[in-house]
Amino acid sequence: xxxxxxxxxxxxxxxxxxxxxxxxxxxxxxxxxxxxxxxxxxxxxxxxxxxxxxxxxxxxxxxxxxxxxxxxxxxxxxxxxxxxxxxxxxxxxxxxxxxxxxxxxxxxxxxxxxxxxxxxxxxxxxxxxxxxxxxxxxxxxxxxxxxxxxxxxxxxxxxxxxxxxxxxxxxxxxxxxxxxxxxxxx
Numbered sequence: 001x002x003x004x005x006x007x008x009x010x011x012x013x014x015x016x017x018x019x020x021x022x023x024x025x026x027x028x029x030x031x032x033x034x035x036x037x038x039x040x041x042x043x044x045x046x047x048x049x050x051x052x053x054x055x056x057x058x059x060x061x062x063x064x065x066x067x068x069x070x071x072x073x074x075x076x077x078x079x080x081x082x083x084x085x086x087x088x089x090x091x092x093x094x095x096x097x098x099x100x101x102x103x104x105x106x107x108x109x110x111x112x113x114x115x116x117x118x119x120x121x122x123x124x125x126x127x128x129x130x131x132x133x134x135x136x137x138x139x140x141x142x143x144x145x146x147x148x149x150x151x152x153x154x155x156x157x158x159x160x161x162x163x164x165x166x167x168x169x170x171x172x173x174x175x176x177x178x179x180x181x182x183x184x185x186x
Contacts, residue, residue, distance in 0.1 A: 107165065115165040119156065122172035126153060129179030136186060145182045149175050 107115060126149055133146060152175035159168035 112165060115169045119160070119165060119169045119172045122169070122176040123153060123156060126172065126175040126179040129176075129183045132183055133186060142182060142185055145178055145185075149178045149182065152178065 130146065130149060133142070138146065152171045156168045156171035156175060159165070159171060
């Protein structure tokens with residue numbers, strides 16, 4: 001046990017020597033003050049002598065100066081740039097241009113009836129397939145299909161309003177094909 005006491009005593013002595021418990025206070029040196037060098041005294045400057053008093057005489061008018069010669073003409077300067085004409089807005093604004101006409105093939109009456117019936121049957125089938133998905137838990141791919149089908153159906157209805165039955169038939173067919181894929185994935 002003596003060794004452990006010796007070690008504890010040495011440790012305590014080492015801590016006391018390093019000043020572990022005491023605070024080290026650092027004090028700054030006082031600021032150095034530099035005094036300005038003494039100024040050399042200069043002798044006072046004597047005032048200049050006062051001018052002699054002026055005699056008051058009646059001054060005669062000075063003889064007339066000869067007429068001045070005209071100055072030579074100044075070198076020609078470039079004229080300032082002309083302002084660009086500002087295009088005034090017309091007082092009568094023109095109406096906006098109408099949308100360009102849709103170019104669609106001319107259908108015979110028989111082809112037109114066929115396009116109308118195909119379009120309506122495809123729209124009906126796509127909407128029926130969408131109804132089958134209502135209330136079911138859809139994954140991300142199925143939700144994406146539903147959005148695309150609704151987009152195609154909306155465009156098909158717009159084409160019908162614009163009386164573009166060829167485009168309406170194509171969009172309705174795309175919606176029906178995608179809706180068939182949706183039903184298969186359910």
